[in-house]
Amino acid sequence: xxxxxxxxxxxxxxxxxxxxxxxxxxxxxxxxxxxxxxxxxxxxxxxxxxxxxxxxxxxxxxxxxxxxxxxxxxxxxxxxxxxxxxxxxxxxxxxxxxxxxxxxxxxxxxxxxxxxxxxxxxxxxxxxxxxxxxxxxxxxxxxxxxxxxxxxxxxxxxxxxxxxxxxxxxxxxxxxxxxxxxxxxxxxxxxxxxxxxxxxxxxxxxxxxxxxxxxxxxxxx
Amino acid sequence: xxxxxxxxxxxxxxxxxxxxxxxxxxxxxxxxxxxxxxxxxxxxxxxxxxxxxxxxxxxxxxxxxxxxxxxxxxxxxxxxxxxxxxxxxxxxxxxxxxxxxxxxxxxxxxxxxxxxxxxxxxxxxxxxxxxxxxxxxxxxxxxxxxxxxxxxxxxxxxxxxxxxxxxxxxxxxxxxxxxxxxxxxxxxxxxxxxxxxxxxxxxx
Numbered sequence: 366x367x368x369x370x371x372x373x374x375x376x377x378x379x380x381x382x383x384x385x386x387x388x389x390x391x392x393x394x395x396x397x398x399x400x401x402x403x404x405x406x407x408x409x410x411x412x413x414x415x416x417x418x419x420x421x422x423x424x425x426x427x428x429x430x431x432x433x434x435x436x437x438x439x440x441x442x443x444x445x446x447x448x449x450x451x452x453x454x455x456x457x458x459x460x461x462x463x464x465x466x467x468x469x470x471x472x473x474x475x476x477x478x479x480x481x482x483x484x485x486x487x488x489x490x491x492x493x494x495x496x497x498x499x500x501x502x503x504x505x506x507x508x509x510x511x512x513x514x515x516x517x518x519x520x521x522x523x524x525x526x527x528x529x530x531x532x533x534x535x536x537x538x539x540x541x542x543x544x545x546x547x548x549x550x551x552x553x554x555x556x557x558x559x560x561x562x563x564x565x566x567x568x569x570x571x572x573x574x575x576x577x578x579x580x581x582x583x584x585x586x
Numbered sequence: 587x588x589x590x591x592x593x594x595x596x597x598x599x600x601x602x603x604x605x606x607x608x609x610x611x612x613x614x615x616x617x618x619x620x621x622x623x624x625x626x627x628x629x630x631x632x633x634x635x636x637x638x639x640x641x642x643x644x645x646x647x648x649x650x651x652x653x654x655x656x657x658x659x660x661x662x663x664x665x666x667x668x669x670x671x672x673x674x675x676x677x678x679x680x681x682x683x684x685x686x687x688x689x690x691x692x693x694x695x696x697x698x699x700x701x702x703x704x705x706x707x708x709x710x711x712x713x714x715x716x717x718x719x720x721x722x723x724x725x726x727x728x729x730x731x732x733x734x735x736x737x738x739x740x741x742x743x744x745x746x747x748x749x750x751x752x753x754x755x756x757x758x759x760x761x762x763x764x765x766x767x768x769x770x771x772x773x774x775x776x777x778x779x780x781x782x783x784x785x786x787x788x789x790x
Contacts, residue, residue: 398768401610402711445708446679453672461668476718479671483711485611561783562605566776570769577764585767 375501383505387513389580393486394517395573396583400486403477404518405565412534414522415515416470417477420463422511424455424481425490429507431455432495439496448491449482456481467536486514521568529559589733596737599786602712603745604779609712613746614771616703623750624743629703631739634716637681638735639728641674641717649673667721674717682708712742749774 393399400421407417431451432439439447460478463471471478481487490510495503526533531544544553558564577583602608609630616626647653651665686704690697707713716738725731752774761770 395768398614399611401614402607402715405607405610449675449679449709450672453675457668457671460671476715476722479674479718480608480711480715482671482675483709483714485709488709561779562607563776563779563783565607566772566779570765570772570776573769573772574762574764577769581763584763 380502380505383502384509384512387506387509388516389513389576390583392513392517392576393489393510394514395569395576397489399489400484400514401569403480403484404514405521405562405569407474407477408518408522408525408565409529409560410473410534411519411522411526412536413470413473414518415536416463416467417474418511418515418518420459420478421481421484421486421514422508424452424459425487425511426504426507427455428452428487429490429495429503430500432491433498433500433503436496444492444496445488448488452487452491453482470536486510517569517572520572521565524568525559525564528556529564531555589729592730592733593737593740594788596734597741597744598782599788600738601741601745601782602715602738603742603775604782606715608715609710609742612706612710613742613749613775614768616706617746617750617753617771620747620750620754623746625699626703626706627743627746628699629707630710630712630742631736633678633682633685633704633707633713634735634739634742635732636685637678637713638716638720638738639732640677640681642720642725642728642731644673644677645670645721670718670721674714678713678717679708712738745778748778 387393391397394401394404403417403421407413428448428451432448435447456479459481460471463474463478490506494506498506523533527543531542531549533541533543535541544555600606603610603613612626617623645653647656649666649670651667652662654661654664654666682704686697689704716735719738720731720734723734725734749771753771756770756774765773
């Protein structure tokens with residue numbers, strides 16, 4: 366892939382923007398409002414969130430590259446079903462890998478691994494980007510959007526886990542205690558609401574609020 | 587009674603939107619007016635009632651471990667469940683196509699109301715989510731699976747109609763700039779989710 370015909374450097378300004386834009390101004394979750402189902406449901410523990418974002422990023426990059434390589438031979442009329450089949454096949458592979466290496470997490474993610482198929486970020490990027498761009502640019506676009514998605518998941522999971530159960534579960538490090546025992550002795554209590562589904566929505570709402578206050582050009586009218 | 591319990595549990599307690607965030611993309615995108623929300627909501631109910639039983643049959647007759655035993659003894663130990671994602675999504679996509687064609691042929695009025703929403707639904711996570719949960723819950727017969735589909739669809743319907751009604755009213759309120767639009771919709775959904783938590787443990 367390094368021998369592109371035009372002498373465009375691999376990490377030209379345009380290509381870098383493909384990675385950095387999805388982190389803020391076109392963030393897939395908070396600005397484009399895509400792929401929310403999984404973003405909110407898997408964030409009770411940090412390790413679930415991290416592994417879910419890795420899975421989505423992997424599917425995004427590989428799917429983007431495959432569709433971009435095939436973009437000239439896919440007939441326009443059946444492109445949705447072709448994309449669905451590609452994504453479904455990739456998700457099956459990801460699911461089997463997760464079951465083989467991180468079985469506990471894959472049990473906790475349960476149906477949400479399967480739901481990567483209908484994650485709108487993936488279909489959205491395939492439709493909007495991979496069908497009209499070269500494979501290297503598509504790979505970067507997939508990476509950028511995957512990181513943008515992961516960023517929101519990690520932020521939500523951080524607040525949910527720290528305030529909901531006082532711990533932080535990081536893959537490879539195990540369960541870390543964030544709030545020390547002495548604070549509990551003084552009468553502090555974990556916020557049970559943080560473990561319930563609605564709190565993810567509140568955290569994302571506040572995230573959007575902060576993000577749009579810092580970037581007033583993103584405000585809707 | 588069994589059926590009523592499944593219906594209430596899937597519609598209110600395990601509400602698709604408020605508990606699992608299924609179908610949030612279209613939930614937020616199409617909830618600006620009540621009229622379109624009713625259209626999309628009914629289309630979701632319709633597709634769920636049709637696809638859940640078909641996926642149930644597929645699961646019990648083809649995919650489950652030992653499900654192929656009706657073909658003969660040598661197939662009795664086969665486990666095709668790793669194929670379930672691709673099979674379910676293929677069934678959903680093709681049923682949605684088929685339903686769209688049938689509705690267009692036999693009921694132009696219904697097609698006018700649901701038509702534009704049907705293609706959207708193939709990639710609505712609520713449909714695939716219901717199929718995957720149906721697989722996990724291991725229903726005893728096809729009737730229970732159908733009621734589960736109906737209940738989930740109904741839960742999704744009330745969620746989107748309620749939020750659309752609120753968003754219609756809130757259009758004229760004075761909301762801080764950064765929260766306008768999506769931010770407020772998230773906050774409202776969270777509050778509605780809190781209200782729905784009141785159904786927890788409810789059983790007939």
